[in-house]
Amino acid sequence: MPDVQVVVAHRARATLRVGDVFLKVDPDRAGIDAEVAAMAAVAVPTPRVLWRRHPVLAIERVPGAALGTFGQPSPVGPASWVAAGAAVRSVHRTPLPGRAATAPVDGLARRLEEACAWFLAHDVVPADVVRRNRELALVALRPRTTCFTHGDLQPDHVFVEHDVVTGVIDWSGAGAGDPLLDLAVLTLGHPEHLDHVVDGYGGDVDRDVVRAWWAFRCLTAVPWLAEHGFGPPGDYPETAVLLAAAG
Incomplete structure (x- = not known):
């Protein structure tokens, strides 16, 4: 009989693995609905849905190995990252329910300011590191046209x-x-593969905006991780990225 493995667990949701089956426990019905609908809509391989009974979604394991894990070297070569870039382009071509629109930045700007205030209140990194990364992150908050995106495209969410x-x-x-936020999340912990991802993605990618999203992602992720019990924020790889960007 296979063991029950806890993949991730915090106050918002949990994921368990039993053999080749993953059980996602999420009290947010809208989130589960969105996940199932997205997997049906995109033209890339996704896990097969086995069954769902709120608040649990059962999905099948996908074959292959993850592109990588944030904070660790990638176990695969450049060609796999190129393939990932092409897959992301396919995701972004998925039609939205309505017409694409220019996304407001007010909510993102508030999140950024709240995150910077949290850093200063908790003295995780020096104030000049917060200031420099805030300046970088503001570059991402420009008017842009939205498209269908994954929303949390970490490298350990892509298997090859x-x-x-x-x-x-x-x-x-x-x-x-x-x-560009999808591309940023994918490459945040593996900047050496940004060019490979862009090669597979094709088109004109503004790398400065991708790097700006790196700063935004780290600034806003660290408070959330700390508040959800992921250990001392000084130990997070996101914190290391902030320090390196301000160096």
Whole structure:
């Protein structure tokens, strides 16, 4: 009989693994609905839905290995990252329910200011590190047209085998968004593969905006992780990225 493994667990949701089945426990019905709808809509491989009974969604394991884990070297080569870039382009071509619109930045700006205030109140990094990364992050908050995005495209959500994408998982954040944020989240912990991802993605990608999203992502992620019990914020790889960007 297979063991029950806790993949991730915090106050918002939990994911368990039993053999080749993953059980996602999420009290937010809208999030589960969005995840199932997104997996049905995109033209990339996704986990097969086995059953759902609120608040649990059961999905099948996808084959292959993850592109990487934030804070650790990637176990796959450049060709797999190129393939991931092409898969992201396919996701972004998924039609939105309505016409694409220019996304407001007010809410994002508030999140950024609240995160910076949290850093200063908790003395996680020096104030000049917060200031420098805030300046970088503001570059991402420009008017832009939204498209269908994954919403949380971490490298351990993309699986590959023989340089082919075999599955993209965790679609609860899917919906209208900035395509460059998907590229930023994918490459945040592996900047050496940004060019490979862009090669696969194609088109004109503003790398400065991608780097700006790196700063925004780290600034806003650290308070959330700390408040959800992920350990001392000084130990997070996101904090290391902030320090390096301000160096």
